[in-house]
Amino acid sequence: MIKDIILRQMKTYPFMEKEDLYKLLFQSFMGPGHAVNNIFSVVQWMNDEIQNMADYNDTSTYEDLDPSNGMVRVNLRPFLKSGGSKEKLLNAFIMTANSFKGSRDNLIDGIKESIELSNGGLLPFDTAELRDFFTDLENRGFPAIHHSEKYRLNHKPAYRVIQKKYL
Numbered sequence: 001m002i003k004d005i006i007l008r009q010m011k012t013y014p015f016m017e018k019e020d021l022y023k024l025l026f027q028s029f030m031g032p033g034h035a036v037n038n039i040f041s042v043v044q045w046m047n048d049e050i051q052n053m054a055d056y057n058d059t060s061t062y063e064d065l066d067p068s069n070g071m072v073r074v075n076l077r078p079f080l081k082s083g084g085s086k087e088k089l090l091n092a093f094i095m096t097a098n099s100f101k102g103s104r105d106n107l108i109d110g111i112k113e114s115i116e117l118s119n120g121g122l123l124p125f126d127t128a129e130l131r132d133f134f135t136d137l138e139n140r141g142f143p144a145i146h147h148s149e150k151y152r153l154n155h156k157p158a159y160r161v162i163q164k165k166y167l
Contacts, residue, residue, distance in 0.1 A: 001066075001067065001068070002025070002028065002066070002109075002110045002113055003113050003116075003117060005024070005028070005064060005065065005066075006021065006024065006025075006113070006114060006117060006123070007117070007122065009024055009063075010123065010124075012059055012063075013151065013154075013155050015150050015151050015153075015154040015155060016148075016151055017148035017150055017151060018125055018129070018130055018133050018148075019145055019146070019147065019148040019151075020147050020148050020151045021114055021123070021125070021130075022111075022133070022134065022137060022145060023144075023145060023146075023147055024065070025107055025110040025111060025114065026107065026142065026144060026145070027065050027071065027073070027161045028065040028066040028071055028106075028107075028110060029066060029069075029071075029102055029103050029104075029106040029107040029110055030102030030103075030104075030107060030142070030144075031071060031096055031097065031100035031102050031161060031163070032093065032096055032097040032100070032160075032161045032162075034097060034144065036093075036094045036097045036098055039094065042090065042093065042094060043090060046086065046089075046090055046093075046160070049076065049158055050076060050080070050086070050158075053076060053077060053156070053158045054156045055156075056077065056155065056156040056158075058075040058077050058078045060075065060078065061074065061075055061078040061079050061082060061084070062074055062075075062164065063075065063159075065161065066106075069100075069163065070163040070164045070165050071096075071100075071161060071162070071163055071164075072161070072162060072163075072164045073159040073160070073161055074089060074092075074159055074160050074161075074162060074167070075158065075159045076089075076158040076159055076160070077158060088167060089160055089162070089167065090160075091166070092160075092162040092163070092166035092167040093160045093161070093162050095162075095163075095166045096161070096162045096163045096166055100163060104142065107142060108138075111134045111138075114130065114134075115127060115130060115131055115134070118130050
């Protein structure tokens, strides 16, 4: 299942780097990555992002990350343009961040599947470099990371990771 999502993301976002692949896997299996303790900062973060969004032709409102746990990326531009509620999205993000319990085992399985895809020539990464990259992240406790600069410049990501059931 995650293999299909990885390949779809690589096709949709051709400027993905290994950091972006890891971020996809992390969000799929670990969720937004952290609990929300300060609601004001989350509201401010979203307001700032909406005000500073660059134009980009997002392909869809929702992108499945892991259908088994209902995790999706909600792309802000098409979501808001279609009349989606910023407040409901914020609430869904907060509920997801505060309730979702990620699975390190599923993240490791997704990493293994990514390495298999790379080894099979289906990803544009050197397999040994990808394996080393993932090993380094594992040694650091699988932290949340940012998108690569190349991805940010070319795809202008603006989204929230939520469990769709909360929206």
